[in-house]
Each structure stands twice: as C-alpha cells, then as structure tokens.
Amino acid sequence: MSFDLVANVAISGILTGLVYGLMALGLSVIFGVVRVVNFAHGQMMSVAMYAAALLFARFELDPFLAVAPVAVAFFVLGYALQAGLINRFITRPEHSQFLLLVAVGLILVNGLLMAFGPDARSVQVDYQLESFEFGDILIDKARAYAAGLAIVTALLLGGFFRFTWTGVAIRACADNYFAARVVGLHVRRLYALTFGLGAVCVAVAGCALTLLVDVTPSLGPHYTLLAFVIVIVGGLGSMIGALLGGVLIGVSEAVGGLLISPSAKSMLSFGLLIVVLLLRPQGLFGRRS
Amino acid sequence: MSRAALLLTGLLAVALVFPWLAGGYALSVGTLILYFAYTSQSWNVMMGFAGQLSLGHALYVGIGAYAAGALFYHFGIGPWAGLPLAVALAALAGVVIACLAFRFGVSGVYFALLTIAFAEFTRIGFDHVSWTGGPGGMFLKVEQRDSIDLVHLRGPPALYYYVMLALTAGALALCSRLLGSRAGYYWRAIRENEEAAQALGINVFRWKVLAMAISAGMTAISGVFFAFYNNSLFPEQVFNTGRSIEIVLGSVIGGVGTLFGPIFGAAVFTLLSEGATEALRAVGWEIPGSKGVVYGVVLLLVIVFLPQGIWPPLARRLGIR
Amino acid sequence: MARSQGIDRRSFTTALAAGVATSLLPLRSARAQPAKLKVGVILPRSGTLGLTGQSCQKGADLAPGVIKELLGVDLELMNADFESNVDTARTRAERLIQDGAHVLVGPFDSGAAAAIAQVAEQRGVPLIINIAAAPQITEQGYRFVFRNFQTATEIVKNGLDLVGELFQATHTAPTTAVYMHVNDTFGQAMTKGITAILPQRTQLGFKILDDIGYDPAAKDLTVEVSRAKATKADFLLLVSRLNDAVLLRREMVKQRWNPMGIVSPGSPGMYEEQYFKSLGKLSEYSISNVPWYNPQAKLTKLVEKAFLKQNPNDKLVFHGLNVGFTFEAILVAADAFKRARSTDPKALAEAIRQTNITDKMTLGGPIKFNAKGQVEGIGSACVQNLNQLPTVVLPSAAATAKPVFPTPGYKKT
C-alpha cells in the first residue's frame, strides 16, 4: 500500500471527520447540558441539508452562504423544541425521553419524504469537482472548505461558552442543575438556548455536508448513531473531544476501509465505541467526573 | 374470578377463535401483533422489571433467527431442535454484554448506547459471514403450504398465528410468575434504587445479569419464529436499529413494567400503523411518508400525555389493579 | 405542509377507525365472475428504492390500456407501496390478496420478493416477479412464484459476454480490472456469479486486481475510490444501485481517476434518469450490460405510445427496463387469465406455467416458465450513455450507435 494512498485517504478522513465532529458537537452540547439524548439529531441535520439544497435549487445560493439563514432558523426551531416540548421531559425517565425524540425523528424523516419524495438531492457548485494538488496528494476543495467552516464554528461556540455571561451560566447549569437554580438562573430558558445552539451546530454541519453527500430523507438515523459514537468516543461535554472524536472516527473509517473490506469499516467505529464505553466511559478526551 | 382473570380469559377466547373469523390479512396482522407483544414482553423483563434500558434487542432476535435458520439451512435440523441452541446463544450474548457493561459500571443512557453498538456491530459483522449468506441473505427452503408440519414449523398461516399465540401466552405466564418470585422482587428493587437494593443484601450484579440472560433468551425464541415465518433473513433487516425500537414501542406505549402493557401496546401500535395506512387511503392522501408522520405524531401524543403508557390508566378505569 | 388543511381531525379519526375496522373484517371477496382480472401491483414507491419503484409503476399504469387493446382483456390494478421495507411488503401483499387481488406483480427488490413470495405461496395466489435477481427465490421450492427476469447468474453470464463483445467491437484488450460492488442482496448475488463465471471466460483476457465491496447506505465513497484508483486497473467493473453510482462517478472525477471506462456487468444505476439528472455531463460513456428492451419491437412501439401519453415530459428510454419488465409481468398475468378464463388462482397459476409469449418488448427468447417458474433466455444489451441518453450499442442487431471504448476522460469545461 503506497504512502500516497494512505495519505490521501487519511486527509479526506480528517476533513470529513471535522464536519462530523461539528455535528457531534451539537449533540455533545445538548447532552452535556440538558442531559437529554437527542435521538433525532441526524434527522435534524438532514432537514438542514434539505434546507441548503433547496436554497441552492431556488436561489443558486452557495451552501456556505446558506449557513446564515439556516443557522438562524435552526436556532429558533431548536429553542422552540426545547422550550415547548423537551423541557417537560427533563424529569422523566430516560426511556420516555428517548421515545419522545424517536417520535420527533420519525416525524422529521417522514415529513421530508412527504415534502421532497425519496430521491436524492444534491448541490452542484464549480469547486465541488476541484481539488488542491500537492504532488500526488489531492485535497478535495469542497471538503477542505467544509472542514474549515466546522473549525470556525466550533471556535465561535467555544468562545461563547468561555467569554460570555450566558455561556458561563449554561456551563454552570451543566455542572449542577440545583445549584444553578439556587443562584437564580432561569434554567429552563438556558436549556432552550443550549438546544438552540446545538441545533446551530447541526445546521452548519448540514449545510457543509450537502457539498459532500447527497441528501435523502432516510439519511438521518445513520447520522444520529454516528454522532453518538463520536461524542462517546471523544468524551461527553468536551468540545475539543467532539471534534477530535470526529477526526478519529473519520480517519479510522477511512484507513480501515483500506485495510479491511470497506463495507465493514463501520464495525471499527462501533468496536471503538464499545471499547471506550467499557474502559474509559468519560471518553478519550473527557475529564473523569 | 377477579376482573383481571375474566379479562384474560375473554381475550384468550377471542384470540383462539380469531383465525376462524378473520381473513388472511387480519390473520397476518394478528400474528404481527402477537410477535410484537411477545418480543416487547421479553424486553420488558430487562427494562420494565430490572430497569436496564436496552435499545439493541434486535441483536437477540437476530441471533435466534440465524442460529435456528442456519441449522435448518445447512443441516436440515428443525426449529425445535434449533430452539435450545438459539436461546442458549442469545442468553450467552446477553450475559457477556451484561457482564462487561455492569462490571465496568456502564449504566443508563450509556448502557443503552452500548446495546445499540453491539447490535450494529453484529449487523455489519453478519454482512461479512458467508456461512449465513452475508448481506445476500439466507433463504430457507419452503415446503408445501397445505400440510401442517409442526416438526419443521411449516404450514398454513394459522399455524404461525397459534404458535405465536402460545408463545405470547407462555411469556405472559412466565413474566407473571417471575414478577411474583424472588427475582421479581429483587429486580424491581434494583430498578427503583440500586444502592438501597444492595444494602438489603441483593447481589445487584448477578441479578441484573440474570435479567439480561432471561430477556435475551426469551427474545431469541421470537427470532426462531421470525426465521421460519419469513423464510428469508438479511442482516440489514434483522439486526436493524429500527427493529430494536419496534420491540421497545409495545411496552412503552402500553406501559413499561406492567404485564399487560406490552400486549396491549403491541396491539395499539400495530393497528395504528395498519389503520393509518387504511385511513390515509380512505381520505385519498396517499403520499409516501404520510403514514410515518401520523405514526410519529400519535406516538408523540401518547408519550406527552400518557407518560405511564396506555394500560395503567385504562386498568384503573376497568377496576383492575 | 399546506395539504393538512384537507383533513380535519374528526374525519381523520373516523377514517382511522374505519380503516382499522375494514382491515380486520373478514372480507371474503367474490372470485366468481371472471370479467376482470385484479392485479395487485406491489412496488417500493417510497423509501430508499422509491425512485425505481415509481419508474416501475409507470409500466404498470399503462398496462391496462395497452393490454385491453392487445388481448381484449379487462384489468384492474390495485397498487400498493411497500415503502422499501420488507415487513411492510409482507402485510401489503396480505392486504392486496384480502382485497381480492387474483395475482400479484412486483416488487423490484429481492429481499421484498422473498417475503412476498412467502405470502403468495401461503395464500395460493400467483406472484409474477417483474424485477429481482436473487437466484434463490426460484430455488426455494415455491409453486406460485414466477419470474420473468434474469437471475443474477444469467445477468452476469450475459453481461460478461457483452464485455467480450465490447472489447472486440472496439479492438481493445484491457488486461486488468478493479471490481466494485454494493454489498447487498443483489450485489452479493452478482459477486457470486462473477466469481463463478469469470474464470470460465478466459477469452475475456482480463483479471480482477481488487474486489471492493461497499455499504449500500454509503454516504461517501472516497476511500473506496482511492483504493480502486491505487490498483491502476485498466477499467472499472461495477455492480451498483442508483445513489451509489452517482456518488462513485463524482468521486472518480474528484480524484482524477480516468480508467478506460466504467462497465457494469448488469446492475441498475447508470442508465437511470436520476443518474443523468444528477451528473449531467459526467454521466456520459458509462456502460451497463443489462436486460433491456428492443426499441424496434412492435410491442415497444405500443408501450411507448401509451407511455408518452401518460408521461408527456418523459422519455421511455430512461424507464425502459423498469417499464418493460413490469409491463410484461402484467402481460403474463393477463395472457394467463385469457387462456384460463378464470380468476381462480390455481387455474391462473397453471395457465401461467403454460405461458408462451413470443411477441414481447424485452430482448431475448419467448416468455416460457420452466418447472421452477423461471424464464430462461432473456437477452441483455450493452447500453452506453451517449449524448445524455442510454443508447444500445451492442448486440449490433439491436444497436443504434457504436460503442465508445476507451472512453474519453472528464475535462473541465
């Protein structure tokens, strides 16, 4: 196996992994703060992908520009979902929360199917078929841009949590629900805000991903699982963990596809998930609680 | 006779004569209801009784289906002989997963994700096992349709219906016995508060593993049925996460931890899904996906407004405790 | 969703209740009067196979009209969508039979075909498979299951023979290939066929350097294509479905991989409308050796006329295979009905067994079922995408253009 081959595959794995990492980051933020398992995460992202594809088809809007309106819309939707529905469930047992979001996911998948039919939608921009060339190493332009967007978004989010009052308050909520209430934080509103921010991650990742993947209504559940794998492997509540987890999964699947049968490469992710859950439940990059 | 016993006798009587009253389609819906009632009842042992949320029960259906299916396919060994093997393998898988998870203190959502991971891992794994046909599927030989062959579980649709009815009734009886036994008390104690249970001398680890083993073994039996009812097995179909969720639905809609909940819930959600198709057709609204939306909305409403499931409030109204 | 205004809650609840009720009532439909044959058409019109299912449906929709003209037989179609879900396929089939379908036609997918075959056999209602290639289906011992489509083994045989013809016609002699296939029921069956048959076809003169199977739900084929490219094989032998074919073609361009060509030894994907729509220019030159229809046949003209009437903005050529075989499956049913003069399922099955249709739309010999219910001798064509249309280039008898191989590489415009 040549070096070029491995390098090419690994680089594209890293870049795709960053986009997946951003999606997972949304999950990590929601799970880490609200403590609710968003089983409709991937489904939400496929909605964002449709939004981007639609904006492109209607207005020729580049998915990178579509990020702005889609993210705003998703923030509002995420906020509303948490405030209107999920907040009622935060004290319910886990299986109850899980089913709530399964139901939301079902509605999203089938709603998309009703609205857009089963066929795949894609976005065609000029740079999609172009690559940066470094000798024998080819880097897909769209993928590189998407990864860049993922990093920028993650940095902005990180900054928000570190440097703004609201961000710090949200982290306080995540650390201790009761203490946060005692000091007078409006926890439920902060939860809604958090879900909104998680949804923004999903929206940005979705827009970026439309350049790499054709969107179909049935795409969602797969990405939900993927997001879980990344978050658990990376470490729950660790922002850098989600991104690195994405990269790790991206690279391991990519390189795994070279070493074993490509159709078996997802086994690596699930295998990794199992090992991490058993041996290091706080995740590879998470802190021990 | 108590109201519960009356209700049960009545239900059983209706279920017994159902094949004579119903057409082929209704019979297959009935079989499907019983199948989900049974699998959901099996899942309920883990979640409803012992409080461990498994979202990967398709794994045990698949193990059961493939074990019995492969024995029949490769060696012509009938399902009844394959059954013990299927149950043993699934129970073993359950024990291994449980031991790993509980020894390492994996619980709650993490445990649920672990069960999904094992099921997915196995699904993709089976895609690469050529002995069971890989993704190409395993196709069991079909015998003549009019002969009833209990030994090889071959016969008309009513046969499958009755087999499933017997299994469901058996599971109900078993679960009722379990619930009233030492295991039932210990499991519920663990479900309610693990620490307190341990302080009362319960070896929590061992009893949780036992719950998993029983639940997995029971589930595997439905897998054997599945293989011989469908005659074709595909990893993608059998081990799918969607399958695991279907198994969960009956109990959650009906009432987690109750005896009648899974049966009742399975009936409700199967009829709902079939009824939604019919209803949408009746109002001329046949758009792909519409059924799924209706289904999702109803599920949502049930979860939001009936957090205990449908059965407990209904039972109260019927005067059954 | 603007449509929701159409239904208020009460009418929906009523309908739901009615639906549950009717679905459980023992509707024993009268099967006495043989005036009309009720054909239950079961296809995946939604879900992952939705597009192809809808394409097949077009063939079913035009059948009653054409067949009335052709045989003077009245058909009533009963359509069911199994949502690309095998379980649903099963209950939909039960429902169709309960509602009085005399014969079932469908379902494009092998997994669903296996499930429906089971139902058909149990209820004793004939199932005529339009498209589904898993060889096992007609090997399981069913008596009511018929298939007018090539099994994977035959597809591979015909497909590889056409590969040989292609090399001859273009005076090329590639020595290496990389084989990529989707890892599902169909892809697995095809792979089995290729592993068995390729070694016997020594005259083809190429060997396979790597066998790359990928997940049917793959969202991204970067790794797979990188690996294929690294073999430096002369050409790509591909067994795909639709979405993955699109994905793969694009990825090849991104990675600047220009083999002599992409040749499918018999799989869907590259001749389908969506392939052209999604890829535009990139769709050019892809080659599929698949069971196909004869554009010159008399029946084709009839079907095409009906097709264009129903779908004025469509071209038959994009739906040729799906429409052709779905139509023919219904034709088989109608023909048997005419001869049996009865809708009794046993009589129908018997009549289907005696089928001998020579005037057909698809390539190959007459439609005749063997003891297992399988039609043998269905022909394939080498179809190349030329000028944004799937074009028959081989065999020369049915060809409307010359094959292009090696194919020119993609150039940025």
Added chain:
Amino acid sequence: MTALLRASGLSKSFRGLKAVANASFEVAEGQVSALIGPNGAGKTTVFNLIAGVYAPDTGTIHFQGRPIHGLRPDQICAAGIGRTFQLVKPFPALSVLDNVIVGALRVERTVAAARGAAHAVLRKLGLEARANDPAATLTLSDRKRLEVARALATRPRLLLLDEVMAGLRPTECDQLVEAFRGLHRAEGLTILLIEHVMRAVMALAQHIAVLDRGAVIARGTPDEVVRDMAVVQCYLGEDTEI
C-alpha cells in the same frame, strides 16, 4: 461484654482529603452505641466504610470476629449488618409491604414466608395500616420508619442508623425513639447510630464515641461524655448542640 463490631485504625481519603484518620472504636453486643461529631467530622464516611460502600485505605473492621472490610454492601448485609440511608431511599413505586418483603427475602426461602415476616415487622413499626400504599405516598417520618423496617426485615445482628431523626418533628422523633427502645428491649438488637439530634442520642445510646476531623477524640457512657463536654466543646466548637 464482647465487641460485636471492632474497627481499628480506619483511614480513608478522597482526592487527598483525609475524611477518616486512624479511627478506632467498638460496638458492644446488645448495646445501643452512637457516633457523634460536627458536620464533616467523617461520621458518614465511617458509616459507609462499615456498610461496604467504600473500602478503607488502611485499617480493619471485624464483625463477630470476622474481617469484613472491603466486602460489597450486599455481602455486608449478608454478614448481618442492616443499614438505613441518611437521605431515605425507598423503592417508590413498590408498596410499603413489597419494600419490606425485598428485605425479608434475605432470610426467608419463599415469597410467602417473606410476606409473613414483612407484615410482622410492619406491625412492630406501626406501618401496618399503610402496607398496600405505594412507598412514594408516605410522609417523611413514615419513610424513615419504612427504611428501618426494610433493614430490620433482613434480620441484622447490628443495625446502622444514619441520621434517622434528621428532619423529623420532636414528637415524631420521640415516637421513633420509643420504637427503637422497644426493639432493643424486646430483641436485644445491637444498634449503632449516627446522630445530630442529641436529644435522641441521650435517650437511646448506652455508649458514645465522639468523632472530629476523622479521629475519635472521646468515648464512654453518655454521662462520661457529657462530663467531658467541656473538653469536647473546645474541640467541637460552640455550635455543637447538646
């Protein structure tokens, strides 16, 4: 008088913070002993070390002459030590009776026998009337009784009571004290209690050990300890309620 439970040289640290430092004490057979001390003195940690929630870093615990340090909580219970929790942990969805049956099953062979035993325990603690109500519906005082009933049903030789009086009204407190006294008198049950409410301690305990900063600083009969209080006071600070 023999020591039923003997702890010697117990130490336990959490992340470098020493919660228990070289603590030694004994619980005599048939006596009611109490462990008192200010908040953060390490009482609950000592308790958890005995109950098997934590294993001690150093030191040993012997029960009936057998070493029990490092055993799991269920093994400790099987050895004959029952406990209650400071923050009550009933099985909320189970009935009061079922709660106690779970405990009784430790010694009874059948569920039927356990049910009988459970009824007997409930009668002793005056909870019989609520036997069929879900535990979630009980008042705090009744929940505490339930905890005790559940622990008693396991037929312990030694009962560990963790701040069982906390949060109760004085009258409720007195009732519970009366109940314990009855148990102790009737069955000679050995009890070790951790308690803040000195009223209850003085009423019940025959022997008291005072814990501060993880170490035992005084021990003796209630009278002796009270006499020592001047000394103790300076250790414990002004806010100790006596």
